[in-house]
Amino acid sequence: MKLLAIQAAGDLAGQHWQVRGTIKPLPSYADQNFLIRSSDGDFVLKLANAGWSHADLDLENQAMMLLARSEPGYAWPRVQTAVDGRHILSVDIDGERRQLRLLSYVPGRTYADAVAGLPRAQRSALQASLGRAVACMNRGLAALHHPAAQRAQEWNLLNLPALLDEVVHIGDAPLREMVGRHATAFCAALPSLAGRLPLCVLHNDANDLNVIVGEQAEVTAVIDFGDMCTGFRLAELAIACTYAMQHEEDPVECAQHILRGYLSQGELLPAERESLHAFIVARLCHSILMATRALRQQPDNPHILVSQDGVRALLRKLDSVPAGELLMAATEIPSE
CATH class of the missing domain: 3.30.200.20 (Phosphorylase Kinase; domain 1)
Incomplete structure (x- = not known):
């Protein structure tokens, strides 16, 4: 170029x-x-x-x-x-x-920079503001109809089945079993999910470097629309949770605050709420499998696995967390 x-x-x-x-x-x-x-x-x-x-x-x-x-x-x-x-x-x-x-130009700090060092009450408020921003983004994009939104996008969770062949190439045996189990279960459930959960145009990449935080420690914007596609509405929330949770000792509580913030501005069907845990885990598996493929293609590139430590650690934590725990706090977490 x-x-x-x-x-x-x-x-x-x-x-x-x-x-x-x-x-x-x-x-x-x-x-x-x-x-x-x-x-x-x-x-x-x-x-x-x-x-x-x-x-x-x-x-x-x-x-x-x-x-x-x-x-x-x-x-x-x-x-x-x-x-x-x-x-x-x-x-x-x-x-x-x-x-x-x-x-x-959107001023502010990335979520990754802003969350570091915040006291618990401010972290909880920041997490809730992330949920509100994602809900508003879902709501705003609901009216978008564009032919390019139907394009194939490798980070679309609907395309996770195309990555299942990478499971055997994960070197860590316990991680390989975990990813294989969760990814296979999610892919098997896709036909049912596609029939029950709403689809819409997604930003599809509300990660901790694309979420911008203002001076009041509140999310003010999401940038970088390059991964847009049509997919599950729930994926937008799951992606935001996936990255924010990696910054927390208690990732479940983090997801609960984000969910509560989301529900203050947007709605989720009961089936979407029940599927949130599975979608977060599927996104983590997706990330691991994408990195596994990239490493096979570029075995001498040390940067491919740089961000994988947090992804893999979070998957190991969530593997032992009952799916219902993420839903407990949408109405039960007291205001900070």
Whole structure:
């Protein structure tokens, strides 16, 4: 992939959006992102990887624009319209056609940074605010209909059966048995779940680095819409729980606070509540199997397993937790 120079990025932002200021690169997994600090505010210029289609990026932008209208209390990234009225531009980078967008920069700390060192009462309040934000995101995206939302997405829990062949490659025998048991059970239940649980368009990646926390230790936004897909509505809540729980000595209580926050803003069917434990465990298995596959493909890459310690530790804890414990506190946990 050809890289865009910092000066050239600044020139493009000025030419197409009339945004000028100091500019610096931001870390990104697959794209090129630049932070622009200007007198009119802070923005992120996003040069998409050549593998992203226009439809993929339009799905993300439509989701952010819908949330900005329907859930304005949150600081979702705001899509910026260029001077010609478009919100996705096709530009030539050294002979390669690439797609360019400008979004507002969302200030704050990631959930992973913000939760560290908080006293118990504030942690509980932060967890509840995470649940509220996820419920509002589910509610806002419920009205989104976009053909690209039907795309295959490897992190969609509906695709977990495609990873079952990786179970045999897990080196740790007890972990292999645990993942195999839970993943196989979830996959066997998928036809029944698909008939009973609602599906909708999902953000699908409310992890502890994509959830943004403001100065009052409350979730203010969720960023990075690159993993969007159509899947189980419950998956949005399960994913948020999966990452937040890894920061806690008592992960069950954490999930209970998140669930309580969710239910203060959104609804879950009884079958969804009963399935929450299974969905969290399935997401953990999904993560382990994805990492197992990646390690087989890149055996010399030491970074693949960096985030796996927390995932595996949480799965071991939840393996001995009765599923009903996650539901006990939606109404029973006293306010902090």
